[in-house]
Amino acid sequence: MKMFVCIKQVPDPNTAISKLDPATKRLVRSGVSLVLDPGDESTISAAIKLRDKVGNSELVALSMGPASAQEATRRALAMGVDRAILITDPALAGSDAFSTAQVLAAALKKEGADLIFCSTESTDGYTGMVPGGIAEFLGIPQLTFAREITIEGQKAIIKRVIPKGYQTIESTLPAVITIASGSYEAIYPTMKGIMGAKKKTLTQMSLADLGIAATQVGEAGAHERVLSIGKAEARAAGQIIKDDGNAAQQIAEFLQRYQLL
Amino acid sequence: MTPPTISPTGGWLGTTLFVLLFLAALILFGTRVGRLITLLVKARPEDRTDHLNGRVGTFFKVVLGQSGVLRDPIPGIAHFFTFWGFIIIQFGLLNLILGAFNGSLPWLGDNHGFAIVLDVFVVLVALALIVFAIRRGIVRPRQLNSSLHGPWDGFIILGLILLVILTLALVESFEYAASAGAAWTPIGALLYPLLRHINPMTNLVAYRTFWWLHMATVLGFLIYLPRSKHLHLLATPFNVFFRSYKPKGALPLLENIEERDDYGVSKVEQFTWKQLLDGYACTECGRCNTVCPALNTGKPLYPKEIILGAKEALFVRSGEILGENSIYNKLGIAGIKADKTPEEKEAHHEPMVGGIISTEALWACTTCMACMEICPVAIEHVPKIVDMRRSLVMEESAFPQEVTSLFNNIERNGNPWEISNDKRAEWAADLEIPLLAENPEADVLYWVGCMGSFDRRNQQVATSVAKILKAANVNFAILGPEESCTGDPARRIGNEYLWQTQATMNIETLNGYGFNTKTPAVNAEDQGSHGQTTTATLTKHRTIITACPHCFNTIKNEYPQLGGDYEVVHHTVYIDELLANSKLKLPAGFDQRKLTYHDPCYVGRYNDTYEEPRRVLTVINSNGVTEMPRNRNKSFCCGGGGGRVWMEEKVGKRINQTRVNEALSTEAEVLAAGCPFCITMFEDGVKGVEAEEKMKVEDISEIIAHALESK
Numbered sequence: 001m002k003m004f005v006c007i008k009q010v011p012d013p014n015t016a017i018s019k020l021d022p023a024t025k026r027l028v029r030s031g032v033s034l035v036l037d038p039g040d041e042s043t044i045s046a047a048i049k050l051r052d053k054v055g056n057s058e059l060v061a062l063s064m065g066p067a068s069a070q071e072a073t074r075r076a077l078a079m080g081v082d083r084a085i086l087i088t089d090p091a092l093a094g095s096d097a098f099s100t101a102q103v104l105a106a107a108l109k110k111e112g113a114d115l116i117f118c119s120t121e122s123t124d125g126y127t128g129m130v131p132g133g134i135a136e137f138l139g140i141p142q143l144t145f146a147r148e149i150t151i152e153g154q155k156a157i158i159k160r161v162i163p164k165g166y167q168t169i170e171s172t173l174p175a176v177i178t179i180a181s182g183s184y185e186a187i188y189p190t191m192k193g194i195m196g197a198k199k200k201t202l203t204q205m206s207l208a209d210l211g212i213a214a215t216q217v218g219e220a221g222a223h224e225r226v227l228s229i230g231k232a233e234a235r236a237a238g239q240i241i242k243d244d245g246n247a248a249q250q251i252a253e254f255l256q257r258y259q260l261l
Numbered sequence: 262m263t264p265p266t267i268s269p270t271g272g273w274l275g276t277t278l279f280v281l282l283f284l285a286a287l288i289l290f291g292t293r294v295g296r297l298i299t300l301l302v303k304a305r306p307e308d309r310t311d312h313l314n315g316r317v318g319t320f321f322k323v324v325l326g327q328s329g330v331l332r333d334p335i336p337g338i339a340h341f342f343t344f345w346g347f348i349i350i351q352f353g354l355l356n357l358i359l360g361a362f363n364g365s366l367p368w369l370g371d372n373h374g375f376a377i378v379l380d381v382f383v384v385l386v387a388l389a390l391i392v393f394a395i396r397r398g399i400v401r402p403r404q405l406n407s408s409l410h411g412p413w414d415g416f417i418i419l420g421l422i423l424l425v426i427l428t429l430a431l432v433e434s435f436e437y438a439a440s441a442g443a444a445w446t447p448i449g450a451l452l453y454p455l456l457r458h459i460n461p462m463t464n465l466v467a468y469r470t471f472w473w474l475h476m477a478t479v480l481g482f483l484i485y486l487p488r489s490k491h492l493h494l495l496a497t498p499f500n501v502f503f504r505s506y507k508p509k510g511a512l513p514l515l516e517n518i519e520e521r522d523d524y525g526v527s528k529v530e531q532f533t534w535k536q537l538l539d540g541y542a543c544t545e546c547g548r549c550n551t552v553c554p555a556l557n558t559g560k561p562l563y564p565k566e567i568i569l570g571a572k573e574a575l576f577v578r579s580g581e582i583l584g585e586n587s588i589y590n591k592l593g594i595a596g597i598k599a600d601k602t603p604e605e606k607e608a609h610h611e612p613m614v615g616g617i618i619s620t621e622a623l624w625a626c627t628t629c630m631a632c633m634e635i636c637p638v639a640i641e642h643v644p645k646i647v648d649m650r651r652s653l654v655m656e657e658s659a660f661p662q663e664v665t666s667l668f669n670n671i672e673r674n675g676n677p678w679e680i681s682n683d684k685r686a687e688w689a690a691d692l693e694i695p696l697l698a699e700n701p702e703a704d705v706l707y708w709v710g711c712m713g714s715f716d717r718r719n720q721q722v723a724t725s726v727a728k729i730l731k732a733a734n735v736n737f738a739i740l741g742p743e744e745s746c747t748g749d750p751a752r753r754i755g756n757e758y759l760w761q762t763q764a765t766m767n768i769e770t771l772n773g774y775g776f777n778t779k780t781p782a783v784n785a786e787d788q789g790s791h792g793q794t795t796t797a798t799l800t801k802h803r804t805i806i807t808a809c810p811h812c813f814n815t816i817k818n819e820y821p822q823l824g825g826d827y828e829v830v831h832h833t834v835y836i837d838e839l840l841a842n843s844k845l846k847l848p849a850g851f852d853q854r855k856l857t858y859h860d861p862c863y864v865g866r867y868n869d870t871y872e873e874p875r876r877v878l879t880v881i882n883s884n885g886v887t888e889m890p891r892n893r894n895k896s897f898c899c900g901g902g903g904g905r906v907w908m909e910e911k912v913g914k915r916i917n918q919t920r921v922n923e924a925l926s927t928e929a930e931v932l933a934a935g936c937p938f939c940i941t942m943f944e945d946g947v948k949g950v951e952a953e954e955k956m957k958v959e960d961i962s963e964i965i966a967h968a969l970e971s972k
Contacts (some may be wrong), residue, residue: 016668033681051927108928148704187667191655191758 002150005081005117006104007040007135009065012162015039025225026094027124027224036072039078039119041186043179046119046149048080049200054151057125057141058082060111064092064103070202077197078102078189085111089207094219095240101133103217104105109138109249115156120155131178141171147183163259265355266334267430267439267465269362279361279476286480288733292493296589296597297541300575303582307533309503316502323501329637334546338395339389343422346386347494351428353379357472373445380433380447383426389424404547407569414489415545420480428475435468439683458941461500488597493544500542503535504639508818509630510867512647512694515757521620525651525755529574530582532645539640540572549632549642554898557915559653562625562741564632564642567618571645572640573598574613614649621648627916629862630902634894650755654921661908662752666697668756671763675745676711678905686741688713689722692727696741697774703738705730706776708829710809711746712937718944719808719937726808727965728833733845734970737806741777743770749811752819754904761823764815768825776803794841798906808962810863810936817868832862833935835960837873840880850883851948851968857929858886859920859943860896860938873937874961881968897923917946925952932958 019028044061051059061076061084063069073084081247087107105233108116116138121128135142146158147166157170161180189197207214215221241250257261269787270276307327322328327344330338337786352375356366369375397405397415405415430448437449438456438838444833486492507513526532575582577924580596589595599658614620623646632642653659667677686696688709697706708731713723729940730737731882748763795924805827807813817829830838839845858878864870871893879885891897900906902918921943924932 012673015674015681033673138832185662186665188658188660188668189657191518191521193658194758196517 001054001113001114002112003047003051003059004062004064004108004111005044005059005076005159006115006119007061007063007072007076008037008043008122008124009034009063009069010122011035011122020228020229021039024094027115034068034071036075037119037123038186039121039123039181040072041077042184043119043183044076044081045119045187046078046179046184049184050115050149050151058078059213060085062104062107063087064095064100066093067204068074069139073171073202074197075189077200077202078193079187080189080193082200085205085209086202087210088231089214091214091218091220093206093223095217096222096224097127097129098133098223099171099217099221102137103129103207103210103212104130105134105137106212107193108134114174115151116174118176118178120178131176135176138174138176140174140176142178143169143171144178145180146177147180149177164201239250265434267444267468268360268363269357269469276361280477282359282480286369286483288486289622290483290723291925292589292592292594293484293821296579296583297487297492299587299589300579300582301534301537303584304530304534304537306531307535309535309808310952311417312506313935315506316504319504320498320502323637323639324659324890329501329639330546332635332637335392336546337445339392342385343389343393345502346382346389347383347619348384349379350425350429357429359474359958360472360570366407376446380430380724381429383448386422386426390419390426393419399576402547402549402551404565405545405566407545414641417485418489418491421478421485424478425475425482425799428471428478431471432468432475435464435471439464439468446582449866462954472774490543490545492541493638497544497684500535500538501639503538505641509633509869510814510863511818511822512644512752513649514819514822515761518758520763521613524655524757525653526611526645527652527656529571529578529613530577532648533653536645537571538573538639539645540568540575542638543568543572543640544638545569546637548635548637549640551633552635552895552897554627554629554631554916555901556921558900558916558919559898560621560625561619562622567642567646568640570618572612572837574617613653618649620653620659621912623653623911624908625898627862627898627905629898630866631862631898647755648730649755649758650753651757654755655758663908664904665753667750667754667904668759669749671746671759675763676715677750678711679717680715680746683742685709685714685744686739688715689725689727689739689741692724694727695738695751696743697738698743700736700738701774703736705735705737705772705835706771706803706805707737707814708805708807708809709744710807710812710937711738712941713808714744715849715938716941718941719960719965720935722808722960722962725960725962726806727964728834728966729839730967733839735844736837740770747812747815749815750904750907752906753902760815761820764820764823764825767816768820768823771825771827775803776827778828778933785803803828804835806832806835808832808935808937809842809961810867811938812830814863814867829936831868831870831873833864833874833877834870836962836965839876846857847881847965848968848972849880851971852882852931852964853884854882854930855884855887855928856882856931856933856964857889857927858892859889859924859934859939860893860897861933861934861939862896862898862902864935866894866895874933877961877965878933881965886933887929889923889927891923899934899936899939899940899942904936906942915946915949917942920944921950921956925950925956925971930956932956933961933964934958934962 008034011027011029011034011177015094021028047059051057052227059082060080061073065072068087073086077084085107087103100137116130116134132142139179143156143160144145146160148159150157154173156173156177157168157171159166160169241247252261270279272294327341330340337700338616352366352369358364365371420422429561433446434452436444437446437453437460464890485493547565550556553562576598578837580590583589586836589597590764626646628643630643670677670679674680705727712719719967745766746763747762747767772780805816807829810831813829815829816827820827836845840847840895848966856878858874875886897920898916899920900910932943934943940958940960947953947958956971
C-alpha cells in the first residue's frame with residue numbers, strides 16, 4: 001500500500017512570539033525558529049504505526065514550502081517515514097489553503113496514493129481546509145478526526161472523535177484521513193532513525209514537475225484575502241474552586257458541563 | 262627444611278593418588294576460571310591502565326587493608342580476619358601438601374612463630390564464622406537476599422570454610438599426638454592432654470584421615486569457587502585494581518556517535534570487560550541495596566540485582582559468546598548456566614534489558630551514586646544503568662513518555678521547557694548584570710543554568726547569587742541567551758546524542774570567550790608584525806561559577822571529554838573562598854534559626870565537596886549545622902537526579918518526602934541545600950507532608966543574601 005503523510009514546517013508554536021506583518025497581514029516566518037508542526041509529529045506517528053501494521057507498505061512524507069522546510073522533512077524521515085517529497089517553487093509564496101490543496105493533490109495524483117494522512121489543521125494558520133481540499137481535488141472520500149484506524153482489504157475504518165464519544169465509520173480506498181489531535185503519542189527519533197534519515201531519499205519538485213502554472217498559485221492565484229488582523233481577546237480568568245466541603249462535586253459538575261466526564 | 266615426622270599419605274601409593282586428585286581438581290578449576298577469563302577477553306575493550314601508582318596504592322588499602330568492608334564494622338572485622346586467615350592458611354596448606362613428599366616449607370615449615378600465627382587465625386576465622394552464621398541465619402539483613410541466587414550459596418561457603426579450619430585443627434592435633442609432640446602446633450599442644458591416652462595407631466589413622474579430608478575440602482572448595490558468590494575472592498583484587506580513575510561524576514563518552522552500529526547496551530555482549538568483571542567481583546553483600554533511594558521508597562530497583570542480572574545474562578549467553586570453535590564448546594562446557602529449554606530461554610534471559618533486567622528498574626535510578634560510594638569492591642552501577650538507558654532511548658525510543666517533551670525542548674529551545682531561550686536573561690532585567698557579550702573581560706562567568714534562569718523559585722536563588730557577587734565586588738557576567746542547557750538531564754536519561762550536541766555548542770561559546778584553560782584564546786594584538794607569531798595567551802584567572810550541581814558536574818567532569826576544559830566551581834565553594842579571602846564579609850551568626858544541610862549528590866558524592874557549604878553555613882548561622890542521620894557521602898537523594906525530576910514518580914513512597922521527614926526529625930527550621938532540583942523536590946516534599954509551617958527550604962546563597970541585605 002502506498003501511504004502519504006502531508007506535513008508542514010511552522011514557527012515553533014511553543015516559543016515563537018507570533019509576529020504578524022501589518023503590511024502583508026501574514027505570520028512572520030523569518031527570524032524565528034522553525035520546526036516540524038508538533039501536530040504533524042503525532043500524525044506521522046499514527047501513519048508509521050499503520051504502515052507497520054498493514055505491512056508491505058511505503059510511507060512518504062509530502063510537504064510544500066521553502067527550501068528550508070527540508071529540515072522538517074528530515075525530522076519526519078528520522079521518525080521513520082521511508083522517503084520524502086518537498087514541493088518548492090518561488091511562485092508558491094503566498095499560497096492560500098485552496099492553492100496548497102491543489103498543489104499537494106497534484107503531487108499525490110502523480111505519485112498515486114492509497115491512503116493520505118493529514119493533521120486536522122496546522123499549528124500556524126489553523127485553516128483546517130487543506131485536507132478537505134485534497135480530497136476534493138482527488139475526488140476521494142475524507143475521514144476526519146480519526147483516533148483509531150484499521151485497514152481491512154480495500155476499506156479504511158476509523159473511530160471518529162465526536163463531542164460525546166466516537167463514531168465508527170468506513171470508506172473505500174483511496175481516502176484522506178485526518179488525525180484527531182492528541183490521539184497519538186509522537187515518536188521520538190532513534191539514533192538509527194536520525195542517522196538513517198541522512199541516507200533516505202528527499203525529492204524536490206517544482207511547479208513545472210506538477211504541470212501547474214505559476215499564475216494558478218501563490219499570491220497571484222490566491223482566492224483568500226486577509227482583510228484585517230487584530231489582537232485576540234484576553235482570556236477571561238478561570239474559575240477557582242475553594243474547598244468548602246463540596247469542591248469535588250463542583251469540579252465534577254464543571255467537567256460534566258464540558259462533557260469531559 | 263624439616264620433613265614431617267610422619268608421612269600423611271603413608272607412602273608413594275597414597276602420594277600418587279593425591280597427585281592425581283590434585284591435578285584433576287586443578288584442571289577442573291583451570292577450565293572454569295579459563296572460561297571466565299575468556300569471556301572477559303571477548304568483551305568490549307576499555308582502558309584501565311592509567312594511574313598505575315595509584316592503583317597499587319588502592320590495591321594495598323582496599324584489598325590487603327580491607328578498607329571497603331571495614332566501613333561496616335561487625336561484618337567488616339569478621340571479613341578482615343577471614344581474608345587474612347585465608348591467606349595464611351594457604352601457607353599451612355602448602356606445608357601440608359609438601360608433607361606428602363616428605364618435605365616442608367622453607368623458613369615456615371618448622372617455625373613455631375608461624376605455627377602460632379596460623380593457629381591464632383584458625384581461631385579468629387572460627388569466631389568470624391560464628392558472626393557470619395548469626396548474621397546470615399538469625400539477623401538475616403534483607404540486603405543479603407537475592408532474587409537470582411538461593412540462600413544456600415552463602416551457607417555452603419560458610420560450611421566449607423568451617424570444614425577447612427576444622428580439619429586443619431584436627432590434622433594438627435592428631436599429628437601432634439601421633440608424633441608425641443614432635444610436630445608442634447599450639448592447637449596440637451592444647452588438645453594433647455585429651456589425645457595422649459588414645460592408642461598411637463588410632464591417632465595415626467585419624468591424622469591421615471583428617472589430612473585427606475582437609476585436602477578433599479580444599480580441592481572441593483577450589484572447584485566450587487568459580488561458580489559461587491565466592492568468585493569475588495578471585496575477582497575482587499582485580500576489580501579494585503582496575504577501578505576507574507576518571508572523575509567519579511563523568512559518564513563514559515559514547516565515541517563516534519554518528520558512525521556507530523549500536524548505542525549503549527541491550528545485550529550483555531555490549532558491556533566492556535570491566536563492566537563484566539564487576540559481576541564476578543560482586544560479593545552479593547547488598548550494601549548497595551541498603552542505601553538506594555529508589556529501593557528504599559518501594560521502587561523496583563535493586564542495584565545488586567542489576568549487577569547480578571548482568572552476570573547471569575553473561576553466564577546464560579556464555580556458550581554463544583565463547584563461540585562454537587572454542588575449546589569449551591568442544592568439551593561441551595561452554596554454557597555456564599545454559600537454559601535447558603527454549604521456553605526457559607525465552608522467558609528469562611532474552612534480551613537482557615527488558616528481560617532479566619527490567620526497564621522499570623533502569624528508569625527508577627536517580628544516579629545518586631550511593632550504591633557506588635558504599636560498594637566495598639569498586640563496582641560501578643550507575644554507568645551500567647545509563648548504558649542500558651542509552652540503548653532504550655537511542656535504539657528503541659522507549660522511555661517514560663513525559664521525557665519526550667524534555668528532549669524536544671532542549672533540542673529546540675535549549676532549555677527543558679516550552680520557553681524561548683531568548684528570555685534567558687529576563688530574571689536579571691532589573692539587577693544590572695552585564696552579559697558576557699557586553700563585558701567579555703569579566704573575571705567570573707556566572708553560569709545560571711535553566712532552573713536559575715526560568716524556574717520562578719530558583720530565579721530567587723540566581724538573584725541571591727548575583728547579590729553576593731556584587732557585594733564581594735566580583736567582576737562577573739552572565740551569558741544570557743548564549744547559554745544553553747548543558748545537556749546533563751539528557752545524558753543521564755540516556756540521550757547521549759543530545760548531550761553531545763548541547764555540550765559541543767556550549768563549549769564553542771565558552772571557548773569563544775577564552776574560558777578554556779587548555780586552549781586559551783589567542784590575543785590578536787600580540788601577533789608579531791614581522792612575520793613572527795607569538796601565541797600569547799590570556800593568563801588571567803577566569804572562573805565559571807554555578808549554583809546548579811548538575812551544570813557544575815557536567816561542565817567540570819564531562820565537557821573535557823569533548824575538549825572543554827574549564828575552571829568551574831560550585832557557588833558554595835566560591836562563597837567559601839570569598840570568605841576565606843575576606844572579599845566577602847558576613848554578619849557572623851546572623852541567622853539564628855536551627856538549620857540542617859542536605860548534601861546534593863552532584864556536589865557531595867560526585868565531587869567530594871562536603872565541608873565548604875558547612876563552613877559557610879557555620880559562619881552565617883549561630884547554631885551551625887544540625888546534621889541529619891544520613892549526611893555527607895551517605896546523603897539520601899532528593900529524588901530528582903538522573904532525569905527523575907522530569908519523570909513521574911508513580912510507585913512507592915515519595916523520595917523527596919522521605920528526605921524531608923528526615924530533615925524534620927532534626928527539628929530544623931531551615932533545610933539548606935545547594936541545588937535547584939533539591940530545592941524544588943524538597944519544597945514539593947514539605948508541602949506533601951504539610952510541614953510548611955515548620956520548615957523552610959533555602960539555598961545557601963539565599964541565606965547569605967538575606968543576611969547581607971539586613972546588615
